[in-house]
Amino acid sequence: MRNSFFSKKLVAVIFLIAGFVSAQNHEGEEVETGAHDLKTEIKEYIDHHLLDSHDFNLFSYTTDEGEHKYVGFPLPVILWDNGLKVFLSSEFEHGEAVAEVDGNYYKLYHNKIYKTDAQGTINYGGHQGEETHEEEAFGEHLVVDDTHPTNEKPLDLSITKNVVFIAAVALLMFLMFRSMAKRYQKSTMPTGLGRFLEPLVLFVRDEIAIPNIGEHKYKRYMSYLLTVFFFVWIINLLGLTPLGVNVTNNIAVTFALAMITYLITTFTGNKNYWKHIFWMPGVPVPMKIILAPIELLGTFIKPFSLMIRLYANITAGHVVLMSIIGLMFIFKNWIGSPLSFLLAFALSLLELLVAALQAYIFTMLSALYFGMAVEEDHH
Amino acid sequence: MTIPDIVGAGLIVIGAGLGIGRIGGQAMEAIARQPEASGKIQTAMLIAAALIEGIGFAALFAA
Amino acid sequence: MEKLLEEFSLGLFVWQLLLFVGLLLLLRKYAWKPILGAVEKREEGIKEALEAAEAAKKEMQNVTADSEKLLKEARAERDALLKEAREIKEGIISEAKEQAQAEGDKIIKQAQATIESEKKAAVADIKAQVANLSIEIAEKVIKEELSDKGKQQKLVESMLSDIKLN
Numbered sequence: 001m002r003n004s005f006f007s008k009k010l011v012a013v014i015f016l017i018a019g020f021v022s023a024q025n026h027e028g029e030e031v032e033t034g035a036h037d038l039k040t041e042i043k044e045y046i047d048h049h050l051l052d053s054h055d056f057n058l059f060s061y062t063t064d065e066g067e068h069k070y071v072g073f074p075l076p077v078i079l080w081d082n083g084l085k086v087f088l089s090s091e092f093e094h095g096e097a098v099a100e101v102d103g104n105y106y107k108l109y110h111n112k113i114y115k116t117d118a119q120g121t122i123n124y125g126g127h128q129g130e131e132t133h134e135e136e137a138f139g140e141h142l143v144v145d146d147t148h149p150t151n152e153k154p155l156d157l158s159i160t161k162n163v164v165f166i167a168a169v170a171l172l173m174f175l176m177f178r179s180m181a182k183r184y185q186k187s188t189m190p191t192g193l194g195r196f197l198e199p200l201v202l203f204v205r206d207e208i209a210i211p212n213i214g215e216h217k218y219k220r221y222m223s224y225l226l227t228v229f230f231f232v233w234i235i236n237l238l239g240l241t242p243l244g245v246n247v248t249n250n251i252a253v254t255f256a257l258a259m260i261t262y263l264i265t266t267f268t269g270n271k272n273y274w275k276h277i278f279w280m281p282g283v284p285v286p287m288k289i290i291l292a293p294i295e296l297l298g299t300f301i302k303p304f305s306l307m308i309r310l311y312a313n314i315t316a317g318h319v320v321l322m323s324i325i326g327l328m329f330i331f332k333n334w335i336g337s338p339l340s341f342l343l344a345f346a347l348s349l350l351e352l353l354v355a356a357l358q359a360y361i362f363t364m365l366s367a368l369y370f371g372m373a374v375e376e377d378h379h
Numbered sequence: 380m381t382i383p384d385i386v387g388a389g390l391i392v393i394g395a396g397l398g399i400g401r402i403g404g405q406a407m408e409a410i411a412r413q414p415e416a417s418g419k420i421q422t423a424m425l426i427a428a429a430l431i432e433g434i435g436f437a438a439l440f441a442a
Numbered sequence: 443m444e445k446l447l448e449e450f451s452l453g454l455f456v457w458q459l460l461l462f463v464g465l466l467l468l469l470r471k472y473a474w475k476p477i478l479g480a481v482e483k484r485e486e487g488i489k490e491a492l493e494a495a496e497a498a499k500k501e502m503q504n505v506t507a508d509s510e511k512l513l514k515e516a517r518a519e520r521d522a523l524l525k526e527a528r529e530i531k532e533g534i535i536s537e538a539k540e541q542a543q544a545e546g547d548k549i550i551k552q553a554q555a556t557i558e559s560e561k562k563a564a565v566a567d568i569k570a571q572v573a574n575l576s577i578e579i580a581e582k583v584i585k586e587e588l589s590d591k592g593k594q595q596k597l598v599e600s601m602l603s604d605i606k607l608n
Contacts (some may be wrong), residue, residue: 052451155453156452156453157452157456160451162454162457163453163454166457166458166462167461170462170465174468174472177473177477180477181473181474181476181480184476184477184479184480185476188480188483198481201478201481207418219478223470223475224466227462227470227474250449250451251449251450252450252454253454253458255450255455256455256459256462259459304433305429305430305433305437308436308437308440309432309436312436312439360425361425361429364422364429365426368426
């Protein structure tokens with residue numbers, strides 16, 4: 001009964017998201033130049049989509065006069081460059097202008113802020129002084145951007161698109177779970193949203209925390225596990241909507257999450273855990289000496305793999321999905337476009353699964369590491 | 380991306396694929412043999428697959 | 443790897459860390475603790491209710507057993523009472539019978555004694571009367587003798603034949 005209810009809802013959500021995803025590429029339709037330009041355009045679009053940005057762009061289009069128009073709103077830029085500098089990202093005019101603050105000049109170049117002179121000159125010191133180099137790969141002629149600006153980079157603590165999205169998800173989660181918690185004061189049975197969320201909370205507790213950490217010690221880790229599970233899941237799902245802000249395909253975000261897991265593991269680890277790292281019991285002494293650095297390295301590799309896994313899965317998913325959507329506009333015929341539409345649809349479904357699966361695996365492995373850290377000696 | 384990079388990446392994908400495939404296959408077999416332990420087997424399977432995946436990704440990024 | 447390092451944005455990292463830890467602390471205080479507490483309380487409540495039901499069932503069984511035992515005892519008591527009553531009844535009856543017998547015997551004996559004494563009295567009386575009669579007869583005989591010797595004889599003889607001793 002509950003299952004069928006869930007599956008119906010799920011199907012509805014899937015259709016909705018698939019619709020959004022297909023709506024996502026109206027921007028591409030505006031491109032009317034040749035096939036090669038279209039490919040470059042799509043590649044650029046995908047690159048742009050994967051990157052963070054300093055303003056919240058909903059979509060952009062080119063007018064008949066060839067002018068680029070952006071629809072969205074600017075976000076605050078916060079720089080630390082011998083003092084705090086705060087201004088709106090609209091001053092960059094999407095990288096086309098130089099922003100002047102307190103006598104300093106800043107320019108947005110490839111989504112990064114560089115300190116420049118008044119003209120906004122970017123100095124390059126990249127691949128043998130060339131801006132780009134060309135190479136043959138995948139049987140195609142690619143133009144690879146190989147520039148490395150040598151300009152000074154101020155410490156950029158701007159509220160970027162991703163930060164806005166993270167804050168929005170945090171707010172959403174807080175409101176959701178706060179209202180859920182409040183309802184428990186009235187009755188012991190979940191009502192409303194709680195009916196959907198409670199099985200998930202119990203899933204995290206009964207299927208992830210208790211089997212991996214143990215009946216007696218799981219409680220202190222529940223807050224983190226629940227928060228990270230819902231955070232990653234919700235943010236992955238929202239990344240599939242037409243807003244398409246992929247937060248978890250930023251290595252900085254997954255690094256922060258993995259670092260928290262690492263810190264919790266390290267600070268809650270008991271004597272037994274450290275003994276297993278530095279002086280592995282039950283093996284001869286020479287082996288102990290060899291194992292110690294390996295085990296120590298292992299403690300870093302574990303959160304590192306957490307970070308890379310989440311980042312790579314989401315990034316790969318989005319790249320493949322967007323490439324297939326892009327194919328629709330390259331084929332522009334009766335066979336190719338519907339085919340790639342169907343493929344994109346199927347992939348969207350897969351991505352929905354991946355969104356949940358990655359949240360589950362991240363939480364699950366975190367719980368496993370916590371479990372290792374608090375495991376009692378039973379030799 | 381040069382040709383050796385691509386070949387390396389391909390090898391990594393083949394290796395990781397074989398590894399995860401083997402884990403999945405063995406897990407299926409184990410579940411078929413002991414359906415009542417499917418929960419534990421799934422958990423162990425996911426962990427092992429995740430570890431291989433992690434190594435695979437690390438190698439891919441290094442390549 | 444280089445691309446990853448180049449992509450790494452310190453600002454985003456700092457914001458993510460701040461926002462996530464803030465969210466974690468807020469949710470821990472305002473959501474997870476109440477939710478998990480409520481769920482645990484409910485589960486405990488269900489467990490307790492089940493245990494209570496089990497206990498009540500056991501109690502019920504005990505009560506049934508007790509009442510059966512009581513019933514049995516009552517029945518046994520009733521039987522014992524009935525038996526006792528029957529015994530008492532029989533005792534009373536037999537006693538009464540005995541008493542009646544004794545009384546009757548006594549009355550009969552008294553009656554017999556009375557009869558005996560009456561009889562004795564009667565015999566004595568008769569004896570007296572016979573003596574009186576004998577005397578009278580003797581008187582008359584004497585009187586007749588005085589007149590005629592033959593006649594006197596005849597009279598004595600006739601008179602003797604008349605007198606019948608009981």
